[in-house]
Amino acid sequence: MKRVENKVVVVTGGASGIGRETCLLLAKEGAKVVIADLSDKDGKKLVDDIESLGGVAKFYHLDVTNEQEVKDVYAKAAKEFGGIDGSINNAGIAGVDKPTHELTEKEWDIVMDINVKGVFFCTKHVVPHMQKSGGGSVVNVSSIYGLVGAGDIPHYHASKAAVRLMAKNDALTYAKDNIRFNSIHPGFIWTPLVERMGKEDPSFRKHLDSLHPIGHIGEPMDIAYGLLFLISDESKFMTGSELIIDGGYTCQ
Numbered sequence: 001m002k003r004v005e006n007k008v009v010v011v012t013g014g015a016s017g018i019g020r021e022t023c024l025l026l027a028k029e030g031a032k033v034v035i036a037d038l039s040d041k042d043g044k045k046l047v048d049d050i051e052s053l054g055g056v057a058k059f060y061h062l063d064v065t066n067e068q069e070v071k072d073v074y075a076k077a078a079k080e081f082g083g084i085d086g087s088i089n090n091a092g093i094a095g096v097d098k099p100t101h102e103l104t105e106k107e108w109d110i111v112m113d114i115n116v117k118g119v120f121f122c123t124k125h126v127v128p129h130m131q132k133s134g135g136g137s138v139v140n141v142s143s144i145y146g147l148v149g150a151g152d153i154p155h156y157h158a159s160k161a162a163v164r165l166m167a168k169n170d171a172l173t174y175a176k177d178n179i180r181f182n183s184i185h186p187g188f189i190w191t192p193l194v195e196r197m198g199k200e201d202p203s204f205r206k207h208l209d210s211l212h213p214i215g216h217i218g219e220p221m222d223i224a225y226g227l228l229f230l231i232s233d234e235s236k237f238m239t240g241s242e243l244i245i246d247g248g249y250t251c252q
């Protein structure tokens, strides 16, 4: 028996980085994976990759800031596969790195819209499907930046702290429906998001490595294994928790 055999799992932002690696791992462990992302090209390529490995996957175009699109994607996924067992609220952006007194309203809003309102819409529209089928597992992808300050990207910190507490509050609300909510808190992981942040600084990666007591930043698979655990029934007694995978970053 594979670890998430026949579970239907939606992964927002599933076409790149942490989401992509998670979709591959979930499929390898028996899940039917729904990749929901802005990037059609990367999403479709990932479906091909999963199918060529013998897995099951479907791609739907999704902008998590568009409530109607969110509603439609969860409805289509539930119809296609007969329900939804897991949902990973992973789509997110870092935003521009400016101190609070220099940030514009627009720069603030774009990060909050994708990272927070997107999680709200996805939760709002997956819950009824899970209530109908008797339960499920939802994971909000937060960050070490949702736990401690680093003195940069203030709007990103605010957004990741918000989804941490949304998971705890939803854990209380929906425990009676057998729907679990947890958050996951990656340290720096080498993905296109992080590569973009350091594209003008050749020493960026070395600097990030030095921030983690374990001596280096993480890779997408380090987080994919945590997400696999939270979606699987192995974590069935876990709700409202924070899974920190950060090479020791927040120990200090």
Ligand SMILES: NC(=O)c1ccc[n+]([C@@H]2O[C@H](COP(=O)([O-])OP(=O)(O)OC[C@H]3O[C@@H](n4cnc5c(N)ncnc54)[C@H](O)[C@@H]3O)[C@@H](O)[C@H]2O)c1
Pocket (backbone or CB within 6 Å): 012, 013, 014, 015, 016, 017, 018, 019, 036, 037, 038, 039, 062, 063, 064, 065, 090, 091, 092, 093, 094, 114, 141, 142, 143, 144, 185, 186, 187, 188, 189, 190, 191, 192, 193, 194
């Ligand atoms: N990489 C890190 O160091 C790190 C650390 C902590 C938390 N995170 C979080 O992990 C998640 C994934 O990050 P990543 O590093 O894999 O980034 P990434 O840029 O590689 O992937 C993000 C994906 O989200 C998609 N996306 C962006 N906006 C979207 C929208 N409006 N609707 C739907 N999809 C959208 C992108 O198309 C992309 O495929 C994010 O929430 C990020 O904040 C990342």
